[in-house]
Amino acid sequence: MTALHHLRANAVILSVADEQPRVMTLPGTSALPAGDLVDDQDATLELALRRLVREQAGIDLGYVEQLYTFGDQARSPTGRTISIAYLALVDAGLAPAGREAAWLDCYQLFPWEDWRSGKPEIIDQELVPALERWVGDSALRRERVDITFGLSGSPWDGARVLDRYELLYEVGLVAEKGVDSGETVAGQVGVAMVSDHRRMVATGLSRIRGKLSYRPVIFELLSETFTLHQLQRVVEALAGVRLHKPNFRRLVERGGLVEGTGVAEQKTGGRPAELFRFRREVLRERPAPGVGLPSAR
Amino acid sequence: MTALHHLRANAVILSVADEQPRVMTLPGTSALPAGDLVDDQDATLELALRRLVREQAGIDLGYVEQLYTFGDQARSPTGRTISIAYLALVDAGLAPAGREAAWLDCYQLFPWEDWRSGKPEIIDQELVPALERWVGDSALRRERVDITFGLSGSPWDGARVLDRYELLYEVGLVAEKGVDSGETVAGQVGVAMVSDHRRMVATGLSRIRGKLSYRPVIFELLSETFTLHQLQRVVEALAGVRLHKPNFRRLVERGGLVEGTGVAEQKTGGRPAELFRFRREVLRERPAPGVGLPSAR
DNA sequence: ACAAAAGTGTTTCGACTACACCCATGG
DNA sequence: CCATGGGTGTAGTCGAAACACTTTTGT
Structure with missing residues (x-):
């Protein structure tokens, strides 16, 4: 009656470092963190994924959302493999690397x-x-x-x-x-990945590029405070386009997305820049707060 | 090693009739069309869902997209139940009813x-x-x-x-x-449904309300030609808000979303209205063509 | 005539764009 | 000094919103 299904969870973990978007892989491979969903020790699928990533890569995820469920792969004698892919965003400053996790430049893939x-x-x-x-x-x-x-x-x-x-x-x-x-x-x-993992990363990039303009997800990739220049560079890295600096500043400031801290960052290479932080209240004020890219309509 | 997972597919099938959005249920129940994914006779999960709906409700689906995978339900001794939910949109004119399918008003649910x-x-x-x-x-x-x-x-x-x-x-x-x-x-x-089916319908309504303003999905719910009034009523039914008529007309016409056919519909209750059709070329012209609701930004 | 719905014109408003420009720091 | 990045002003453009209005049918 019930068939054997091979059920897996995959994690597309993105961060931006050195102005490059990158995705976490298992060291020495071109594979995403992934694992079988074999037992029911976790209350939800998302918790199962978080545990899996903690065990495999030694990282506690922050922002996580479900991406897509893939089930079209070549079949095995024991049944179809179903992969539930999740998207996670991590601050580059907190992201580990080395024995546990490696990072692959997204634009080598695409x-x-x-x-x-x-x-x-x-x-x-x-x-x-x-x-x-x-x-x-x-x-x-x-x-x-x-x-x-x-x-x-x-x-x-x-x-x-x-x-x-x-x-x-x-x-x-x-x-x-x-x-x-x-x-x-x-x-x-482009650089290939195992199985359909590159398709999963493409799905993740699509999702976040779309979401940038109507949800403040970008701040998941930044530390608590940041200069507007840093913010702009991270947006540009993900969106894959250059933005007009003066207008970008106004859009995020007038849009109520960020607020100045009064503190200045010194090591900018030029004039010191004010440090900003995400302005959480914007969530109460606007229905769809995001950074606004060219032709987001 | 591999656990038994109960894998199901569910269909949230929406249409708009008499200015009310409605979702298909199995007659005499408050359950969505759904079924076990037991074998591998279908190349993709989406094809499995289409077959399932054809068998259960006697309808060949047009527009289909994957909605979300739910896996947090109460567990059974044989393992977790995973439900992959799909969203489908059907033209009210083509939608069956009676022995095979029933329709439930979405606003009775919400x-x-x-x-x-x-x-x-x-x-x-x-x-x-x-x-x-x-x-x-x-x-x-x-x-x-x-x-x-x-x-x-x-x-x-x-x-x-x-x-x-x-x-x-x-x-x-x-x-x-x-x-x-x-x-x-x-x-x-609100009216309840079995299991987590009402949550699935909520997911579907969320998805389509969001999508209205950047993808021309609305035309999946209309016949080949329609008056602008009919179009507006269907948008209003889904969005759950009234729209300003003169501006709505201009938005869809100037936006290149529709084109007149030159033919007039007579039974309008007033002055005859021109019949319009979806203008497919808009897909080549604009990155995100949709109907534009108030405060879509 | 009048109700009902189709359809048009015009003004205002605000968001985003583009361009020009000044400021502060390090080397 | 000049390179680098921080930061501001302002005019123009475009789309959407609001309001007032005309047109064409059925009863």
């Missing part, structure tokens, strides 16, 4: 997602030609590629990280496809 | 969510007094209640359907809590 120094070359040099071949004269494929990669006059939508990964997967441009199907295609892009 | 005729009386008459008692002098509870229910000057955020249900659950104001814990509290609100 080089086409970092537009901070302009349009990534890989798009026009490698992705577009391959995508064009795949499109052929299919109008459906044409529309999908245009929307997903912002071609033919469509705008680039930073939050479509997952759509882009999935399209590249279908086209055969990412290594996992070759691994899965046994065949290898020339010109694969 | 009477406090329908603000189309002003603030629902149940809020001030029943919810607020009970919530105030629960708050006591806890600042944490105070903040949570204020944000969730828009008290003490905080704005009402339509998309927080789930937050509100979960808070009422914790406070003991919804019947499921009594069912689960064996105790009953006086003054429970």
Whole structure:
């Protein structure tokens, strides 16, 4: 009656260090922290995940949300594997590294997602030609590629990280496809991860890019106090775009998202900067407080 | 090593008829279509859900997205029950009813969510007094209640359907809590459903209310052509608020979301209205096309 | 005629953008 | 001094909100 299902939990743990978004992996692997959900010692799935990460990586997670449940993998004789993926955000200052945890640069996984120094070359040099071949004269494929990669006059939508990964997967441009199907295609892009872990990271990046503009999640990645410059750099790292400094300052200050502490940070490389902190009251004042990226509408 | 997990899929199937949002249930019950995921005959979980709904309710779903995976229920000796909930939207015109499927008014489940005729009386008459008692002098509870229910000057955020249900659950104001814990509290609100199905519907309503303003999902609930009045009524039904007619028209037309067909609908009760259709090209033009509700930022 | 619903014009308001510019510190 | 980053002013643009109003049908 009830079949055996292999149930796993996976953790996409993100932080930003040195202006790079990065995801936690198990040292020496390209695998996310993950484990079987074998018993019922935890009251909730989220608590099970927290325990799992504590045991595997020695870190107590703060912000955690459920990401997505993946169940489409190749089947095993004992039944389908179901993976419940969670997204966690940690302050780079508190994030461990070394024997227990390693960190992988997200833009090594998705080089086409970092537009901070302009349009990534890989798009026009490698992705577009391959995508064009795949499109052929299919109008459906044409529309999908245009929307997903912002071609033919469509705008680039930073939050479509997952759509882009999935399209590249279908086209055969990412290594996992070759691994899965046994065949290898020339010109694969980005660093691969085991199983469908890169898809999970793409899901996480999509989620947080979308959420930046309507929830103050960004402060989960920063210490208690920070300069506006640091805040801006972290937002830029995640969003993958450069922002206009004077306007960014006003948006977060006038938006009531932060408040000055009166204390100044000295080691800025220039004039000392005031330290700010997240202004919690904003949650009571505005329905959807976030940092507001260009074309968030 | 691997434990037995009871894995189920649940379907929150929404449509709007007679200006009321409603959710599909199995006839004679207050249960969502659901079933065990027992074998691997389906390539993906979503396909398994589609088959399940076809078999149980005799309907082929169109728009489907994964909602959330619930796993916190009371445990059984054979292991935890994991429920993967999906959200589906169907055009009221195509939706069946009768022996195979019944429909339950969403605002019977959540009477406090329908603000189309002003603030629902149940809020001030029943919810607020009970919530105030629960708050006591806890600042944490105070903040949570204020944000969730828009008290003490905080704005009402339509998309927080789930937050509100979960808070009422914790406070003991919804019947499921009594069912689960064996105790009953006086003054429970809204129609209950079996197990955690009402929570799933709340999750679905939250999701779609949030999505209305940045994805053109509303058209999944309408037939091929419609008057702007019909469109507005469906949006209002889901969002639970009245909208300003002239501005609504312009928002969807100038926003490129719809285009006129030149054909007129006669039976409007007044002047004939032009029939419109969804303008698919908007997907190529704008990053996040939606209907734009008041205070969507 | 009048009710009911469709549909248009115009003004105001506020949010975000872009551009130009000044300030304070370290080397 | 000048490089680096901190920080401010202001004008323009665009979309949304509010209000007043006209048009076309059925009864």
